[in-house]
Amino acid sequence: MKPTPLHPPLRVGHGGTWRCICRIGARWGSRIVCVLAALAAMQAAQAVPSFARQTGQSCVACHAGGQFPELTPYGRLFKLTGYTQGERGNPLAGMVVASMTRTRNNSDGAGGGISPFNNQAVLDFGSLFLAGKIGDKLGGFAQFTSVVHDHQDGDGHWQSHFGSDNFDLRYADRKINAEDDLIWGVTLNNNPSVQDVWNSSPAWGYPYLSSSLGAFGAVPVATLIEGGLAQQVAGVGAYVYWNRALYAEWSSYQTAKGLGSLLSLGNQPGDANHPLSSLDGSGQYWRLAYTREWAAHNAMLGAFGLDAKVFPLDANFSTINKLGSTRYQDLGLDAQYQYLLAPHTVTTFVRLVRERISDATGLAYTGAASLHSLKAKGSYVYQARYGVSLAYTRVNGSADAMAYASAANSPNTVMWTPEIFWMPLQSLRIGLQYNRFTRYLGAANNYDGSGRHASDNDTAFLYAWWAF
């Protein structure tokens, strides 16, 4: 008997995370299950002390205002030339994140809570990095993460989970003289845009950390390129960066299994908490950027795209490849501006992604669908120590009764995220971030039909992030 297919949990999220968003039903029960399943969502934080040891330079040399993972022009060159500057040494590095989340209204209306560990200090996750120079033209960045409270087993006990996170291995060369400067390279990676060097890109975009145990640490819906394929795929690509002005890249992705399974370590077919999605054929990703530097300023204007088809999963979280696939066509525009002159650092970006969805399976969407995702962020840091930032996220798209579990069956969400942070050491960041929702899945008030308001999901997130 053919198993009854479930609507596939769609992976959305960003920066090495995935967030399982169940787009079926509006019941609180399934919603809570989904939210709990999403506890593996952690924002992959990216700060690599092994690079600092390799180059002998301070974090601020590569990271704007010390805000790892934001990159300065020098940091971008370091990555584009294959992480090879400096001397090969110990590639090991690590980081841990601890936090406390407070969801404004944590009641599920049935006597329970929505976000576990609400108002409690917890250890979120730890990462191990293998990163740095392998040879004069070869280097890489491999991150593996252990999430402390990943999911609960049948007895309610919390289980941890270890798996691959950001991965980028690249070979690069540079031909430079007084007239010309050409960097070219090839990359093997596990998330479209993880190989990118601008912080407007989905894999490296703000926020770099968000509440993983809180149910509302991010917007509930995102386009596929915003983390939906992270650690699910293995891709090979080639890029050029000419005269520090024009960047062009093309990468092709396939499901990360077989030889590529290191890149999706921790995700496997049939795993209810960490299933491995399969691509139907190969997914194509491209990226163009124009950059300019003048005095203490630098700016980028860019575009990118992803065209990928994803097979649905059945009730056992295994791939169904006989019913067709859902095609996501993402087109993005982004821009970034930085002002870097000690003691002041200003960094800003904006990113807009337009997504067209065509679901041949009939399991995820009732018809042709669209989704738009806009993100903008501005930060100011003083002395690479005291910082403040404000981000704006807006998602809107076609309403769909199958895809979105809310009264309006709509993805429309608006979230403001102010944050203050302090870096008493260049390797330690302590911050307070607040997600303020003015609209959630289609409405400001009573968005779920049971009286919950968007503002009930407001989330305060206090964290400490230490890299070593």
Next chain:
Amino acid sequence: MNGLSRFVRSFVPGLLTLLAAACTHTGMQYGDAQASGVAIATQTCSACHGVTGQSVSPLFPQLAGQQKEYLVAQLGDFKAHSRADERGTEYMWGFTRLTPRQIDELADYFSTQTPMHGPSPAPAPDLRGQAIFAQGLPELGVPACSACHGAQGLGQGSFPRLAGQHADYVMQQIRVFQLTDTRPRGAAMKQVTHALSEADTAAVARYIAALSATP
């Protein structure tokens, strides 16, 4: 298996070959004692200082046409960690393995570039800055910059060229000399700068930056 799958599988032997090839030194990089100064300058230093020593950001000093002797001394001081100003330690303390030959070649490379210059067309010279540069502030015990750095700010020997240097960088270094002891080789500058006010520091830095720019 489909064509793309075949390609990916065939990529693996290629990758292993690449890996083997890439693990060798190419003589192009800092850290390799065989690398030439020119290779290090173009592959590494250029990232911040520009391939011709003309840096874009005032965070990083112009090196183009700098006095060779001064460059040799500064590279040696960064290598030995005896120059310890904050920005210097952040960016330059990693270069502990430069060989004397490489330092000489690096200094040679940058000192022979078309000399640094401010933005063109040159702004009208800062008159206060010009006065301080040429005559000093005798009433405050501030000697003329030109006495050691030359009438045109071209420098000589161990006295660095100033003409065309980023104004912000000049201001930064004046503050470093005034307020810290992190540049012991330039200890004489402490006496020189100790009475310079913020406004006068800015004025002389603006004047210096505009020196040698084409009108």
